[in-house]
Amino acid sequence: MAKPKIAFYWCASCGGCEEAVVDLAEQILPVVEATDIVFWPCAMDFKTRDIEKMADSSIAVSFINGAVRTSEQEHMAKLIRQKSGLVVAFGSCAGLGGIPALANLTNRRKIFKAAYHNSPSVTNPDGVEPKPEAMVDGHKLTLPVFYETVYKLDDVIDVDYYLPGCPPTTNLIINAVSAILESKLPPKGAVLSPDKSLCSSCKRNDTKPEQIYMESIKRIIDVIADPEKCFLIQGLICMGPATRDGCGAPCIQGNMPCTGCFGPTDSCRDQGGKMISSIGGILEGEDPVSMQKAIKGIVDPAGTFYRYSLSSSLLGSARKEGE
Ligand code: SF4
Ligand code: SF4
Numbered sequence: 001m002a003k004p005k006i007a008f009y010w011c012a013s014c015g016g017c018e019e020a021v022v023d024l025a026e027q028i029l030p031v032v033e034a035t036d037i038v039f040w041p042c043a044m045d046f047k048t049r050d051i052e053k054m055a056d057s058s059i060a061v062s063f064i065n066g067a068v069r070t071s072e073q074e075h076m077a078k079l080i081r082q083k084s085g086l087v088v089a090f091g092s093c094a095g096l097g098g099i100p101a102l103a104n105l106t107n108r109r110k111i112f113k114a115a116y117h118n119s120p121s122v123t124n125p126d127g128v129e130p131k132p133e134a135m136v137d138g139h140k141l142t143l144p145v146f147y148e149t150v151y152k153l154d155d156v157i158d159v160d161y162y163l164p165g166c167p168p169t170t171n172l173i174i175n176a177v178s179a180i181l182e183s184k185l186p187p188k189g190a191v192l193s194p195d196k197s198l199c200s201s202c203k204r205n206d207t208k209p210e211q212i213y214m215e216s217i218k219r220i221i222d223v224i225a226d227p228e229k230c231f232l233i234q235g236l237i238c239m240g241p242a243t244r245d246g247c248g249a250p251c252i253q254g255n256m257p258c259t260g261c262f263g264p265t266d267s268c269r270d271q272g273g274k275m276i277s278s279i280g281g282i283l284e285g286e287d288p289v290s291m292q293k294a295i296k297g298i299v300d301p302a303g304t305f306y307r308y309s310l311s312s313s314l315l316g317s318a319r320k321e322g323e
Helices: 016-022 025-034 048-052 071-083 092-096 099-105 108-118 170-181 203-207 271-282 288-295 301-305
Strands: 005-010 036-039 059-065 068-070 084-090 133-136 139-142 146-151 161-163
Touching: 005 016, 005 071, 016 025, 016 059, 016 170, 025 170, 036 048, 036 059, 048 071, 059 071, 059 092, 068 071, 071 084, 071 146, 084 092, 084 170, 092 099, 092 161, 099 146, 099 301, 108 146, 161 170, 271 301
Parallel strands: 005 036, 005 059, 059 084, 084 161
Antiparallel strands: 068 146, 133 139
16 A cells, blocks of 8 residues: 655744654654655755645645745745645644744845845845845846745645644654544644643742742843742743643753744634733732833843744734735
């Protein structure tokens, strides 16, 4: 019997999701045994024409990581969608916009200015910038269009399932692949990780008093955190209350607060908004002066509350291409 065909593709991301597949180490062997990897340009020499030649829906499942920032990424996502039975948004960038989506706080002009003009390592006396089309020695050269906005994958194609994480953990990947191969998948649109908050499985949850009060907000680099106690009662922002469970809490085990890479649970529309509301509820002192003093400790509010989820947030969807 023919093995199910699978594919991997990489859009706007750091490459960590591809690394996560390689990190499966010997656990990848049963996957390789049970499937036929027909497209994985990061690991093997596949060309776009290889996938163009495939019949529509002939790939059982494609895992696409990364957000969509360029016309090439949008084109490839649409092509892979056409050739695939199932598409899984693999990792935070594909599912929520991820770190690349923090660029939605600025715009294309400012990014180009920083990258091609003002960076200390750039010498560009002619003010050259990449363009989608340029004539060089009589030849037309083309580059992908760099969009104004970073999109999550389901802004450009229909997505069947979501694997959260920056990157998704080994267990999660193995469970997802097994569920797909055994046709034991939840309803379409599901995030393939438990729908409860990270706090619910965190070993430090029991150290929280009935009512937490945060006097001030500190940064993890400024204190030596108690490795047993909940970060929130130590005045450190931990995104656990607003973050989906399923990662095994490696950051907490390493005595680092959760930064929220698993994204929100199903009932939460805006992960950053939920965490801001949680922090607002536990800050001590209700007068504006003590509130102002406390929130001064949050030096990077967008990076703290929306590190992985800006494209999927109420804020991130406010600005569209060309605005
Ligand atoms: S806030 Fe963080 S440290 Fe505290 S219980 Fe939740 S996940 Fe654990
Ligand atoms: S603890 Fe938070 S940031 Fe760390 S892996 Fe889990 S969800 Fe991601």
